[in-house]
Amino acid sequence: MRLWALQRAKNKCDRCNVYVKGFNAIPHHKKPYSECENHEEAFGPDNIVILCRSCHGIVEKLGRTTNHKG
Numbered sequence: 001m002r003l004w005a006l007q008r009a010k011n012k013c014d015r016c017n018v019y020v021k022g023f024n025a026i027p028h029h030k031k032p033y034s035e036c037e038n039h040e041e042a043f044g045p046d047n048i049v050i051l052c053r054s055c056h057g058i059v060e061k062l063g064r065t066t067n068h069k070g
Contacts, residue, residue, distance in 0.1 A: 002027050005048045015055040026056040 005027050006020075013020050028051045029042060036042035051059060 001043055001048065005045075005050050008045070009050040012050070013052040013055050014049040015051055015059065018052050020050065020052045024053050026051050026053060028056055028059060 002025075006025050009025075011019055011021060011025070013025075028049050029036075030047050030049060031042075033042045036047070041047060
């Protein structure tokens, strides 16, 4: 799932568009896992984005994906 999401994002953060690789590319659930109906929804392509470490920290703190492309 992580590699698939990273390829889809073309190795760029979905929030700030900075190039990411390795452990700096963090898969993030747009809708929290706990709020999803099932595993398929939680890990579905419409719910997973790639964020850089900085954006992931911001999104987790604010609880939203500001500037997200999708």
